[in-house]
Amino acid sequence: MNAPVDTTLLQPAPRAAGRYDTHTVHNQAQPLAGINAFDGDAVLSAAVAREAPWAAERCRALGAVAADEAVQELARLANKHVPELKTHDRFGNRIDWVEFHPAWHELMALAWKHEVHSLAWTASKAQPHFARAALSYLWNQVEHGTGCPTGMAYAAHAGFQSEPALRIWADKVRGTTYEFSRKEVADKPSVVVGYAMTEKQGGSDLRETQTTAAFSHTANYHGAPAHWYELTGHKWFCSVPQSDGFFTLAKVNGGVTCFFLPRTLPGGGYNPLFIQRLKDKCGNKSNASSEIEFAGTLAMRVGSEGGGLREILSHAHLTRLDFAVGSAGLMRQALTLALQHTSTRKGFGLPLSAQPMMANVLADMAVEVEAATLLALRVARATDHLATDAHEKAFARVATPMAKFFNCSRAPAIAYEALQCHGGNGFIEENPMARVYREAPLNSVWEGSANMMCMDVRRSLVRDPSILEAFMTEVQSVRGMDGRFDGFASALQPLILQAMEDEFLARPATEAMARAVQGAQLLRHSTPEVVDAFMETRLGTAANGTGAMSGVMFGAMGKAVSRAQAGRIVDRALQG
DSSP states (O other), X not given: OOOOOOGGGOOOOOOOTTTTOOOOOOSOOOOOOSOOTTTTOHHHHHHHHHHOGGGHHHHHHHHHHHTOHHHHHHHHHHHHSOXXXXXXXXXXXXXEEEEOOHXXXXXXXXXXXXXXXXXXXXOOSSOHHHHHHHHHHHHTTTOSTTHHHHHHHHXXXXXXXXXXXXXXXXXXXXXXXXXOSOOOGGGOSOOOEEEEOOOTTTTTOGGGOOOEEEEEEEEEETXXXXXXXXXXXXXXXXXXXXXXXXXXXXXXXXXXXXXXXESBOTTSOBOOEEEEEEOOOSSOTTSOEEEEEEEEEEEEEESSTTOXXXXXXXXXXXXXHHHHHHHHHHHHHHHHHHHHHHHHSEETTEEGGGSHHHHHHHHHHHHHHHHHHXXXXXXXXXXXXXXXXXXXXHHHHHXXXXXXXXXXXXXXXXXXXXXHHHGGGGGSTTSHHHHHHHHTTHHHHTTSOHHHHHHHHHHHHHHOHHHHHHHHHHHHTTTTSOHHHHHHHHHHHHHHHHHHHOGGGHHHHHHHHHHHHHHHHHHHHSXXXXXXXXXXIIIOOOTTSGGGGOOSSTTOOOTTSXXXXXXXXXXXXXXX
């Protein structure tokens, strides 16, 4: 039984052709390349042609960047190799600096070159905020972490207008040549600006600010007097702590006051701002967010003592707009990735996109993304007329937090469904879908969570009756174009009035207001297929009841939307 086997009798089994050839890849999705994210986006390109045609070439140039394979590799590297805090140099000197992978700096340089942060303040032609919103929408399809400093630089420009001493910062924040250094503002071609508002005990309630400020001295700063204070305190969230300067809040004799502090002082010395740690975030990995401490930190007062909340609100409109735009851009990227994957990978003998249920999913997502895009761009258009049009100013006051709430809340749902379209492939970090998925919830909690936005909507309506009038005028301006929309609009004002009486109803009222603006914009600017699908599945007012058969999940559009109609909607959303 244990005798050795005569191996000369053993012959190898005949090898079938390709038997061991297991590494040939079949039926994987094709990479997203060779498209232009602007030209291929029917909704965005048409909107720019309507409102700011002069910006089309700028958008086209950035659209080419968004799908560039080399740029997407930069995005992957910047998120894989996260920022590192360097509190001291090798000699033991406190430096409080952040190191980044070179990919981060290349992305920042691209964003600055394409004026993602500054076009609203440099363009002399009509609708500069709208044009800048289109750039931000596209940049949020490039890399999201760098979208934070572009948005803050955009908003910061408004804060530099009221103080003559800060005019040099207004000039430098418009610069288009990015430089990562600790040079003094006068010696830099452009600057990056951060915000440090939130504290541990207060969260979004900035009235609970515990940081204090004591007057130090008045001195000339780049040609104008500046009132300097010494700050003492701690900030729980400071985004982009390597910025050249920061807006922050501190109390002076109990009154919350706005300040701006430069990291490098006029004499070249470093302002004592201590980075305690970097946040280990769920997403937004490429960007540094931190906890910081002020201890004898010098800052210039902006506005009057005690007027800090009012001062910061002048910036908040712009940051909230940018979050609404950015979330719409993220949703567009998720949809683009889902369309690319499902149209170039087969399952059960057909491209995934041709399978009946997948067609329902993709069309449903496309309707949602188009509605979100038009909502954000409508607020951007209003922003261009704040100083000249009373209606637009009143509309923007309520529509901005409304759009921020709604788009930021819908982004995670779109990202989730787009990941579902990829299956397990979407859950792998090499796939940009994983990064989009982790990023999607962020905008909803930065610059005020959903409840804060709905509270702001309600507060505005209660304080100023003209705001409700302006909003309803906007909604009623399309009355008669679609009976389903008319029915929804008729039920909207009673709901808003109830929410004004009872905060408990603030969120459903705000959601209904967002859907109303989306519906109005679609009626003006979209195709019959998209309008019909939206009215039947989002407003739930179809006279024949078919709209009620649509579910709340994507891909649950009921029989009111045909397969042929879904196919035309998907065709409209396809790029390439």
